[in-house]
Amino acid sequence: MTVYPAKQHFAATVGHLGADSGVILVHGSETLMHPDSDTEYEFHQNSNFYYLSGVAEPGFAAAYDISTRTAILFVPHVSADEAVWTGVPPSLDEYRAAHGFDAAHYTKDIDAVVGALKPSVVYTLPENASACAAFSLAPVEKLRLAVHEARVYKDDCEIEIMRRANQISSAAHVTLMHEAREGMNEAELRGRFVGLALAQGCSYEAYGSIVARGRNAAVLHYTKNNMKLDNSSDVVLVDAGGTYGNYASDITRTWPVGPRFTDNARAIYAIVLDMQKAVIDACAPHKQWEDMHALAQRVAAEGLLRLGVLTGDLESILAHHVVGYFMPHGIGHLIGIDTHDVGGYPPGTERINKPGLRYLRARREMLPRMVFTVEPGLYFVDAILAEAQATPTVAQHIDFDVVKRYHSVGGVRIEDNIVITDSGNDNLTSKCPKEIADVEALRSGAYNA
Amino acid sequence: MTVYPAKQHFAATVGHLGADSGVILVHGSETLMHPDSDTEYEFHQNSNFYYLSGVAEPGFAAAYDISTRTAILFVPHVSADEAVWTGVPPSLDEYRAAHGFDAAHYTKDIDAVVGALKPSVVYTLPENASACAAFSLAPVEKLRLAVHEARVYKDDCEIEIMRRANQISSAAHVTLMHEAREGMNEAELRGRFVGLALAQGCSYEAYGSIVARGRNAAVLHYTKNNMKLDNSSDVVLVDAGGTYGNYASDITRTWPVGPRFTDNARAIYAIVLDMQKAVIDACAPHKQWEDMHALAQRVAAEGLLRLGVLTGDLESILAHHVVGYFMPHGIGHLIGIDTHDVGGYPPGTERINKPGLRYLRARREMLPRMVFTVEPGLYFVDAILAEAQATPTVAQHIDFDVVKRYHSVGGVRIEDNIVITDSGNDNLTSKCPKEIADVEALRSGAYNA
The missing domain is CATH 3.90.230.10 (Creatinase/methionine aminopeptidase superfamily)
Structure with missing residues (x-):
């Protein structure tokens, strides 16, 4: 199976960002419910996030350390109770390998893992700004335009x-x-x-x-x-x-x-x-x-x-x-x-x-x-x-x-x-x-x- | 064509509400866009609103004057420019008749039309509370539970x-x-x-x-x-x-x-x-x-x-x-x-x-x-x-x-x-x-x- 080139897409984005340090941190879409109902909207992944992760499931995040070129996938934890209903999910390492990332952690550890990289600045997307509030953020339009420009050229x-x-x-x-x-x-x-x-x-x-x-x-x-x-x-x-x-x-x-x-x-x-x-x-x-x-x-x-x-x-x-x-x-x-x-x-x-x-x-x-x-x-x-x-x-x-x-x-x-x-x-x-x-x-x- | 019994559903809801005056005012769902995209989520009407209106399109609202048993449909106005792309919409009166309402107005006139009824209290749903902020609202759980109870019995x-x-x-x-x-x-x-x-x-x-x-x-x-x-x-x-x-x-x-x-x-x-x-x-x-x-x-x-x-x-x-x-x-x-x-x-x-x-x-x-x-x-x-x-x-x-x-x-x-x-x-x-x-x-x- 071909691995979707998510890590290369981070690199292409950095090329348009023109940065040599800092961390990119992006969040995928969550499941969306209809109002006053337990029915979900059909899940569609955030397009920018898909380009940078190749993940089509809800609740994920991804980071890229620009200077070390390290791509980190963040996976939502599925409890044993939930797994009874949804099946046993892949392990962190199986997710990491399937998506061609260098490391994988649970989403509950995002702030700790990204914080440990001591980023001078964190680049994120407008739609993720509130989820990245723990960090010193670059103007959100910067990453948005860089991802857009990278997405124009298909590999x-x-x-x-x-x-x-x-x-x-x-x-x-x-x-x-x-x-x-x-x-x-x-x-x-x-x-x-x-x-x-x-x-x-x-x-x-x-x-x-x-x-x-x-x-x-x-x-x-x-x-x-x-x-x-x-x-x-x-x-x-x-x-x-x-x-x-x-x-x-x-x-x-x-x-x-x-x-x-x-x-x-x-x-x-x-x-x-x-x-x-x-x-x-x-x-x-x-x-x-x-x-x-x-x-x-x-x-x-x-x-x-x-x-x-x-x-x-x-x-x-x-x-x-x-x-x-x-x-x-x-x-x-x-x-x-x-x-x-x-x-x-x-x-x-x-x-x-x-x-x-x-x-x-x-x-x-x-x-x-x-x-x-x-x-x-x-x-x-x-x-x-x-x-x-x-x-x-x-x-x-x-x-x-x-x-x-x-x-x-x-x-x-x-x-x-x-x-x-x-x-x-x-x-x-x-x-x-x-x-x-x-x-x-x-x-x-x-x-x- | 059978007219969906929206007005009867208002009456059934009032039965469970136990009120003899005031106005029910509810808003339907709006079109929802995917983030950073011009793609719409597939439209699903708010279920409570559908029950009270029979309208499956975005941007509508509906009101019911409890004491006079008058049902009023509010229709979003389509500009001539938009009609070029979406086709010429039905008239207000065509919408009114198709849904079995007593009157129809444009949504821009909601506050004026409902205000003219001088309601002692307005009943709305939790998901509509902010859209009805112009009025003195009853606790929003009241209407929610009444609509739910009415919906249990199918006509x-x-x-x-x-x-x-x-x-x-x-x-x-x-x-x-x-x-x-x-x-x-x-x-x-x-x-x-x-x-x-x-x-x-x-x-x-x-x-x-x-x-x-x-x-x-x-x-x-x-x-x-x-x-x-x-x-x-x-x-x-x-x-x-x-x-x-x-x-x-x-x-x-x-x-x-x-x-x-x-x-x-x-x-x-x-x-x-x-x-x-x-x-x-x-x-x-x-x-x-x-x-x-x-x-x-x-x-x-x-x-x-x-x-x-x-x-x-x-x-x-x-x-x-x-x-x-x-x-x-x-x-x-x-x-x-x-x-x-x-x-x-x-x-x-x-x-x-x-x-x-x-x-x-x-x-x-x-x-x-x-x-x-x-x-x-x-x-x-x-x-x-x-x-x-x-x-x-x-x-x-x-x-x-x-x-x-x-x-x-x-x-x-x-x-x-x-x-x-x-x-x-x-x-x-x-x-x-x-x-x-x-x-x-x-x-x-x-x-x-």
Whole structure:
């Protein structure tokens, strides 16, 4: 079994912290109860703590002595009475070895063990400040930013975990495309997806799945997932990914309820696919993420001009951010332990307050070992179209009669997860079909089974 | 569509509160974020608030003017910007009508609307006290105990919701019995269960599912659910239920990995089935819940005496709580909005500190409209057997050589959900097979498919 490189993650964090002494001390999440109830919230480990410990259980802590490079794991003690209910836990040394630490103690001894290191300063996270009150603390934002920056660059172990998360989630998407039929409910598809992800070892959905048929896909954060696939002309947008080994996957596929796309749906889908492939082809070290967003907008504008949805001069369309009214979200985001992973806006980088761009979740130079989602989409959202119609510089470039023709498509999004490599990128989602012929072959298969 | 009887629940609560004036004001749960992340915890509504409102969304509140019997719903306002992402919400009046309230306002107006009622006193819950600080509050335990007592008695609407929760969960158990084969992983079974529950409209697992094969069933709170079904002689204990319409189901079935029980597993299973059927036959109005526990212990003692696991005099075995070392938990608990529902120990009732009994989750007279789980089990837990061996009054009644013969069975539990009726009880879980012949027919079918 590969040991999760927690100790290396402490070292990487120290690199961004720029310190040569002191101790890092971080606490994991505790079990959280629902109010006035003995029911627990499903346990999710604090993401920063997972990165520094590889521990997915509640009640742990971890320390790292910067000058001696010693990593110390703190384990909650399980009483004999509790062990009757939960089973006999591993020993301290078994925990230490399993997580690649240099030493292990019980959490009741944190203050004594860390105190004995006589740290000049203790670095901790904002969410752990009160638990570390016994020590002289550095400003808590220091460690937070250093861990965030370290988490931006995935090592081989992390990439392999994310590859597996994507394999499991891709296979579940394929099963949905292969099994869904007109008359099913969105809830059945979401249930099938979650069931397959859990069955293959995922801990939970990486985020609230979206299964949106027809016009529901125009509700960008659609979470009801409870309507019937009652029209074979509709498309279904499925945005779902499992968390495996505490790393997220985030995949979207859009496919017809019937065996084939309608001509209108195919036309929109083809543009989104062009946008996505253009961006993935362009993703490479030293390029800027916001330029990927601009590239997707340009490809979209060209496609929507061909359809007649947009009219006029391409450069004027781009200058007036017209595409932002059809793709109101960003082209993608960093992904890792969190679905929307940390580090998208390094200190000093600001958001751009323009349609489509204000929701861009990252602005930075792409570098090897960053993992991004690439998720262009085109939507026909009534409220946004009304805003476009009321904005003359935008409305001049939109043919609202042609828009009506595509309105029932609702929305189309295609989303993959890619790792930036030395020469370009590696698509972790490559096994999840998105070419029109492949999607239609799967959908036809659903009706010929 | 049936309207959830929230207003009647306010009235029932007032009955237990014994007040004829004042205002009840309660707040629902808010969305909860993971620390240093934009990921939400899966939303679960506060159980007391759900009972009084029927609202399963975050950010709501509800008030009830006791003297005028007026129920007022408070709805969070959704801005036009937010509606672009989440869809256009229902109007105030649509919310009011959907939940059967007399009036609806936005939450920003709570203090003004409740203040205008000039309440002599405001009753709220401990978890809402700070949100109601603008008013003169009654001691918060008063409303809490009144809501708890009201929640103990389920009305027809609640019983029908629980019947559906049990139907969905029972069908998922049947699918597992029909599909599981040697070589599968516990995670596959848990994933299949959750997927089926969600597909049929459940919101989430009512509690962390337990899928425990072989000796894992002797870990009473086994939650890893990640081992292979690698021995056809093992049994699998599956304790899983979905929450439907905010009401829990809680069902356990135990069945062989292979097509048939081994003789040893069948012997233990038969005793547990006898225990369960004896208790269900006995459950009726005006009987005491702790007597059901005692009945299960007596049937267990008789069965274990026949097997030779226990020796000596039956009454001495019962007097020394010997069965508590094989069934360390209580016979069952109230169930409703919460899996372990409120009201099990009315004020003034204490727990009994004896093996097996100290974990009994209810001590009260059974009355019509109470819903209980009936969940006897027998387990061979090493730590508990060691304690028994070290306790002479207990050890004298156990033949530890015979225990060894049954040790590999791990544990068996059978759990149904029953409603106390005027004349006896109604088993909500009756469609989930538990007779040995029915279980073996399903399991054989899995290998002959």
